[in-house]
Amino acid sequence: MMKKINPKIFMTLAAIALTLAAAFVLNGVLDSYLKRILNLCAIYTIISLSLNLVNGFTGMFSLGQAGFMAVGAYSVAIFTVPIELRPSSFYLVPMNPFLARIELPLIAALLLGGLFAALFALVIGFPVLRLRGDYLAIATLGFSEIIRILFTNMQSITNGALGIKNVPPLSNMFLIYLAMILTIILLHLLLTSSYGRAFKAIREDEIVAEAMGIGLLKHKLLSFVISAFFAGIGGGLYGALLGTVDPKNFMFTLTYNFVLIIVLGGLGSITGTVIASFIITFGMEWLRFFDSPLRLFGVVIPFFQPGLRMVVFSILLMVLVLFFQKGIMGQREFSFDMVRRLFPRKKENAS
Amino acid sequence: MILRTEDLTMQFGGVTAVDAFNLRVPEGEIISIIGPNGAGKTTVFNMITGTYAPTKGKIFFGDKDITAKNPSQITKAGIARTFQNIRLFKDLTVFENVIIAKHLHLKSNWLQSMFRISGLPSWLSPYPAEEQRFQEETEELLEKLELSDQKDAVSSSLPYGRQRRLEIARALATQPKLLLLDEPAAGMNPQETQELSSFIERLRGEFNLTILLIEHHMDLVMDISKHIYVMEFGLNIAEGAPTEIQENPKVIEAYLGSDD
Structure with a gap:
């Protein structure tokens, strides 16, 4: 029997190939500044998607992403810095002799970081996920700070407040965009499965979901652990992009960027998250001119000073929450049907 | 008996919402619980489905003790429910x-x-x-x-x-053996209620169900129930076949009030 290839699958594969090809080509063409922003966009997409899985799709309110990122970033930093370069970071207290001998390739360290983050999530999830709403937010926020404080004090493993330098810098757009696409595909597969429906049921109404036989703790834990895994991967890439990893990079304020992204994109939309990640990351860069003094017709405008960028951003967020509560996409997703509806003529040509 | 409770009791602080309730639900029948608002009917449902853990007493589903199991386990065991205020x-x-x-x-x-x-x-x-x-x-x-x-x-x-x-x-x-319906006729007009009554009968036959019903519409209850439990202030004040219940002075008093 001849099997016809579904045109949607074909188009999806084509879109993926196109993105990866573009990433590959742009990697050789663009200057390092633009490349860095684009890489940051992809990494923010991964982490925001992980947060959206918990907050947007499962209806919990977690603010622990910075903590899970730190776990991933430190895994990459600890395991990928070349052994001969380690003493230059660990000059106060030498590195733990067991760890000092292990060097792993980036991919292995990334996966390990994801797994560590997932393990952490599993351990704290058991007590914490019984909490609801704001209480869960506070508990996860506290937890992400605990991780940071732990890392600040584990001198022989993380080099404490000094951080770890000489992480082999990652600027390969192809690799980062591959990670982003894999994240999108895997989360899409999860969310369109029966488990994804169970998550959405919990988001809609916990009590009813449980009355329909969906074990709350099991499914919340699953969502939380998978989310932590991807946050760990994203954190690892982030650490590799920065080239140095130190505890101050993972303050709880970092999480707010991702909260902003998922609210702007739409809680419960993968497409929205991707779009919003790019908008916010580029926005953060382009709004930098607010932070430097501005001189107009010889007069210095007094408001333009460091910090104004965040004021503008906060106002944008308020406008968003007031007027576009569902974000760019709400809970909708991009589909080829949507494109076809936009261009009704094309449909006739295609078929 | 597909469902059986023994001295099922629920206290909220000092208030006894349900007091030593003994329910017997034979397989394949439609059994109803009636009573004025606040009598504790929904509390009985919430205990059976695991939303509340009873203060005292036991619940048996078939031979299995399901007292204070969590709601998802109880649904897996074969009890499904609907909600008083629609919760889709x-x-x-x-x-x-x-x-x-x-x-x-x-x-x-x-x-x-x-x-x-x-x-x-x-x-x-x-x-x-x-x-x-x-x-x-x-x-x-x-x-x-x-x-x-x-x-x-x-x-x-x-x-x-x-x-x-x-x-x-x-x-x-969820493919239940026992279906709990919490006021399925709430907000329906007489004609819709009548349709519902034949609909429930049909469900029971088609899906091999046992049905436990909470309802205020007396026509519906009297029409389809095999056995009726009457509750007032947490107490089971009467039980019996529909005709017995209709003539029971205690039930009439609970619903219409007494003279004194």
């Missing part, structure tokens, strides 16, 4: 509302569900066959309950009566 997954479609209730029968784990490849033998990728079965069963159920014409509509856009029916469809999707 409002933003999801009719189809999604029902298929979600199939999830408890899923045998594939989350990894098998994610990495699904249709066309492989089921020991390699068991999920596609299960998903296919869920979809078919959901279609069939919607067909039986005459909801298929609106299966892709957002559930909150349905008219009131159909939302009630959808809630029942969702409960049936």
Whole structure:
């Protein structure tokens, strides 16, 4: 029997190939500044998607992403810095002799970081996920700070407040965009499965979901652990992009960027998250001119000073929450049907 | 007896919402609990379905003690419910509302569900066959309950009566042996109530159900119940066949008040 290839699958594969090809080509063409922003966009997409899985799709309110990122970033930093370069970071207290001998390739360290983050999530999830709403937010926020404080004090493993330098810098757009696409595909597969429906049921109404036989703790834990895994991967890439990893990079304020992204994109939309990640990351860069003094017709405008960028951003967020509560996409997703509806003529040509 | 409670008691602080309630539900029958508002009927439901853990007493489902099990375990054991105030997954479609209730029968784990490849033998990728079965069963159920014409509509856009029916469809999707209906006729006019009564009868036959019903519409209750329990202030003040209940002076007093 001849099997016809579904045109949607074909188009999806084509879109993926196109993105990866573009990433590959742009990697050789663009200057390092633009490349860095684009890489940051992809990494923010991964982490925001992980947060959206918990907050947007499962209806919990977690603010622990910075903590899970730190776990991933430190895994990459600890395991990928070349052994001969380690003493230059660990000059106060030498590195733990067991760890000092292990060097792993980036991919292995990334996966390990994801797994560590997932393990952490599993351990704290058991007590914490019984909490609801704001209480869960506070508990996860506290937890992400605990991780940071732990890392600040584990001198022989993380080099404490000094951080770890000489992480082999990652600027390969192809690799980062591959990670982003894999994240999108895997989360899409999860969310369109029966488990994804169970998550959405919990988001809609916990009590009813449980009355329909969906074990709350099991499914919340699953969502939380998978989310932590991807946050760990994203954190690892982030650490590799920065080239140095130190505890101050993972303050709880970092999480707010991702909260902003998922609210702007739409809680419960993968497409929205991707779009919003790019908008916010580029926005953060382009709004930098607010932070430097501005001189107009010889007069210095007094408001333009460091910090104004965040004021503008906060106002944008308020406008968003007031007027576009569902974000760019709400809970909708991009589909080829949507494109076809936009261009009704094309449909006739295609078929 | 498919369901049996022994001295089921629920206290909230100093208030006794349900006091030593002994319920017997024989398999395949329609049994009703009636009583004025605040009598403790829904509390009985909440204890049976695991939403509340009873202060005292036991609940047996068949031979199994299900006292204070959590709601999802109880649903898995074969008890499904609807809610007094309709509680659909409002933003999801009719189809999604029902298929979600199939999830408890899923045998594939989350990894098998994610990495699904249709066309492989089921020991390699068991999920596609299960998903296919869920979809078919959901279609069939919607067909039986005459909801298929609106299966892709957002559930909150349905008219009131159909939302009630959808809630029942969702409960049936868990494939229960015992169905608890909490005021299914609330807000319905006499004609709709009459239709509901034959609908419930039909469900019982078609799905081999035992039905436990809370209801205020006396016509409906008297029409379809085999046995009726009457509650007032947490106490079971009377029980019996519909004709006995109608003539019971205690019941008349509870509903109409006494002279003094």
